[in-house]
Amino acid sequence: MATDAEQACFEAGIKFGSLYHQFAGTPVSPRSIESLERAMEEAIENQPYCVSVSVDIHEERVAAAIDHENGYTELTGSLMDVEMRIEYEERVVRTRMEMEGGYPLMRIVSVE
């Protein structure tokens, strides 16, 4: 009923929603950025049709978000960029989450 391209976009959306709501709220500090990036990438790459995930948590944003004596903050969309590549049948969808107008926006980069 849906086209392969529409299915591919649906699958891409699932991965974004999953990544965001599974990991938002995780305690993060500059020293734990790298392990969290890897875990997020490898966890979501387990999902069907998900070929690759790249998570980039910005150290300077994490440092700026630490507003109390404990030395950590909680992961939110404003601290990271995410890129994903989804393949469904013959279609390839690339997606990206980045800040736009002060708000993390998930968007389709290309459908091929």
Added chain:
Amino acid sequence: MATDAEQACFEAGIKFGSLYHQFAGTPVSPRSIESLERAMEEAIENQPYCVSVSVDIHEERVAAAIDHENGYTELTGSLMDVEMRIEYEERVVRTRMEMEGGYPLMRIVSVE
């Protein structure tokens, strides 16, 4: 770049991934099913382009999943059905999550 229908499917996927990974793991018992259903529906309906969400957590499955003396279990996809309606520009996407082959499958019902 993407068509309106592809965007609508992408948005529909985001909502499903969000709902699932935000609420999976929540302690649930027969007496707390109803409040959890309402909260899941209203939380995800806040998201852009999401017109309606219907969550049905099956009481008999919750009861069957309670395998210890504490009287509750944790929410998983196998305990519930979910339906959503997403509208993006002129396109309407209906989606559904239900058990198929012992595994909760998220799928597009229609793109109109």
Added chain:
Amino acid sequence: MATDAEQACFEAGIKFGSLYHQFAGTPVSPRSIESLERAMEEAIENQPYCVSVSVDIHEERVAAAIDHENGYTELTGSLMDVEMRIEYEERVVRTRMEMEGGYPLMRIVSVE
């Protein structure tokens, strides 16, 4: 090995960490506050030794946190107060989470 009072405090801490990290990140708007409060309370009250949970998400803080056109924000500790009563054997522990110095602090109110 641990005293009943120490066990009671351990159980109280589990409930707080559970509540916070299960529900942080949930989309919330003024109209969905009430269903989310009820679901959080009833979900955590399922856990062992947890007699009562009271969640108060402040509407004016939610409204102030909505910083984009979509009309919702994500739940964080800064938007809510939480009170719990834990009973373990003969001991009663009351706990509270509230803002202190700009940071949500979970603390023991009394051990009786």
Added chain:
Amino acid sequence: MATDAEQACFEAGIKFGSLYHQFAGTPVSPRSIESLERAMEEAIENQPYCVSVSVDIHEERVAAAIDHENGYTELTGSLMDVEMRIEYEERVVRTRMEMEGGYPLMRIVSVE
């Protein structure tokens, strides 16, 4: 009001509830176990008074839990053991989560 030992136990409980409800539901497969273990440990070690966290996700249990064609499962307490060391003032609390009677039990190992 609470003793240092009680505070230490409260803090220990918070870390357990946080770890469990932040990461339960994460997609996991044998190949992504290691990155998830590291991320869980380092994330929770950010929290106050938490000196060390050790997470051991059992590969054979993950493999056994994969019940569908996609090759992954979702993290639950039954797949892992966790140990933590909490220090509050002069008190040291060691805690452990492991399976007991088919159910993951969080418990205090020692208060010193």
